[in-house]
Amino acid sequence: MKNITLLGATGSIGKSTLSVVDLHPDKFNIFALSANTNWQQMLDLCNKYQPNYAVMVDEQSAEKLSNVITTDTQILSGAQALDKVAAHQDTDLVMAAIVGAAGMSSALCSAKAGKRIMLANKESLVLAGDIFMKAVKEFNAELIPVDSEHSAIFQCLKSGKAGLNKIQLTASGGPFLRTPISKLKSITPDQACAHPNWSMGRKISVDSATMMNKGLEVIEAHYLFSLRPEQIDVLVHPQSIVHSSVYYEDGSTLSQLGNPDMRSVISYAMSYPQRINSGVAALDLTSIPVLEFYQPDFEKFTCLKLAFEALSKxxxxxxxxxxxxxxxxxxxxxxxxxxxxxxxxxxxxxxxxxxxxxxxxxxxxxxxxxxxxxxxxxxxxxx
Ligand SMILES: NC(=O)c1ccc[n+]([C@@H]2O[C@H](COP(=O)([O-])OP(=O)(O)OC[C@H]3O[C@@H](n4cnc5c(N)ncnc54)[C@H](OP(=O)(O)O)[C@@H]3O)[C@@H](O)[C@H]2O)c1
Known part of the structure; x- marks a missing residue:
């Protein structure tokens, strides 16, 4: 039985992680959960999973939760409490799924405690890639990516990096792939959050619409796989079936494919090197009429260009x-x-x-x- 600390339990990745846990109650136990303000949802989660700890970063939300909780769960508050549960000696796996820079410190603490870090919070690497990767190495932590593209690359690179020319991250292109620039000015938040393939939190959905998400992923890949910027390519693939590819000197290309559902990626990170049921249906290639691939438009999606420039700088x-x-x-x-x-x-x-x-x-x-x-x-x- 593996004890899981799930940081960002009330978010999109958090919910998908819990749905994989639900399929394997004999393999995984929820040890600690965290959220920022959503104490009502946390109350439901505490009732269902009875974790040892529940962290509400926002103090008022922690107080509200403390007033109504009836389980033995210990309620903690403040950002430092995240560090504590991320590094706790009784936790085996840490799912780092807080959105934004707020997730960096706890992810780093889990690295310094030598845990298996299932890293969804790409911002940790964007902000402090060198420091983070150094800690992973020094403290013998295990870093498994929880991003569909990086999980794909991680899986494809199992045959080694010898003779590797480049990796290629696929990008859906978001909801505005075919929208002319002239129409982008009046886009509303709800339109930007309506991703065609993936169901995600609002911040990352906007990042997908601007393609900044891909830019952050390019930086994430640079640190995860120790690659130079020119070895990282981006290819627009609207169907999100090919999750990414690696290209070798001998002309071979390895890709990882699957339905666009983060539960595959999450279950892989939880069970690696084994594979377990994630609840995701097997891919049926005959039911997909067409797989399209295009070069990204760096003029329209300026954020992607900015990210490559920032990485080079x-x-x-x-x-x-x-x-x-x-x-x-x-x-x-x-x-x-x-x-x-x-x-x-x-x-x-x-x-x-x-x-x-x-x-x-x-x-x-x-x-x-x-x-x-x-x-x-x-x-x-x-x-
Ligand atoms: N969603 C995806 O498919 C996907 C795929 C790949 C990578 N990722 C990455 O995974 C991370 C999470 O994404 P998501 O889509 O799951 O986000 P989300 O749905 O917005 O959930 C964010 C989680 O973080 C918590 N949170 C927000 N602000 C916080 C703060 N200041 N301190 C502590 N906790 C805070 C939220 O708690 P409250 O509910 O209380 O606000 C919630 O539990 C991001 O880094 C994203 O880039 C996501």
Missing amino acids: GGNAMGTMNAANEIAVENFLNHQIGFLDIPKIIDQTLSIMKHTTLNSLEEVVNNDLVAREMTREIIKQYG
């Missing part, structure tokens, strides 16, 4: 870009700025922020805070 550029994106997306979701303002605001933040190297977690956190403040100032000129 290195240092604080990736963290700055991520911070600016999080603030811009939050403002877009709150109807404060337009869809096309997102890349403009990120670009402006990147051009104003001083370029430096980041050598410690403290510097990473400080850069994140400064970049957020700068983005907020820039946004005041909009609207």
Whole structure:
């Protein structure tokens, strides 16, 4: 029986993880759960899974939950409590599925505690890739990607990296793949969140619509697989059936395919190196009329271009870009700025922020805070 700490339990990845746990009560036990403010949903989860710990980062939400809980679950609050349950000696597997930079510290703590980290929070690598990968190595942690593309690459690279030319991350292209730029100006948050293939949280759905999600994934792949930027390619594939590919010198290409459902990726991370039932139906290639592939349009999806540039620039550029994106997306979701303002605001933040190297977690956190403040100032000129 493996004890799981599930960070971001009330989110899209959190729910999918619990649905895999439900299929295997003999293999997995929920040891700790976390959320930010959604204490009502956490109450339901505590009643069902009876975890040892439930963390509500927001203190008022923790208090509300404490007032009504009837199970023996210990309620903790504050961001530091996430670090505690992520590194707890009784936990075996940590699902890092908090959205945004808020998920970085706890993911890093689980690395330093030598856990198996099932990493959905790509922001940890975008912000602190060098520090994170160093901790994984030093503390003998096990890092399994929970992103469909990176899980695909992880699986394809089982035959080794010798003779590897490049990897290719596929991208659905999001809901606006075929929408002309002239129509993007008036896009609403609900339209941006209506992803054609994947059901996800609102922030990552907007990132998919701008293709910043793919940009973050390029950076994630750079750190996960120790690849140079020019070894990472992006290919638009609207059906999201080919999850990604690796290309070898001898002309061979290995791809991983499946229905677009994160439960396959999650169950693989939970059971690796075994495979278990995830609840996802087997792929029926005869039922898919066509598989399309296109080069990405870097002019229309400026965020993807910005991410490649930030990766090449290195240092604080990736963290700055991520911070600016999080603030811009939050403002877009709150109807404060337009869809096309997102890349403009990120670009402006990147051009104003001083370029430096980041050598410690403290510097990473400080850069994140400064970049957020700068983005907020820039946004005041909009609207
Ligand atoms: N969804 C996907 O298919 C998918 C695929 C690949 C990778 N990912 C990555 O997985 C992560 C989670 O994505 P998601 O779609 O599951 O997000 P989501 O549905 O928005 O869920 C986010 C989770 O994080 C919690 N949270 C939000 N802000 C927090 C904070 N400041 N401190 C602590 N916890 C906080 C939320 O709690 P409350 O409910 O209380 O707000 C919720 O449990 C992201 O990094 C995303 O890029 C997602």
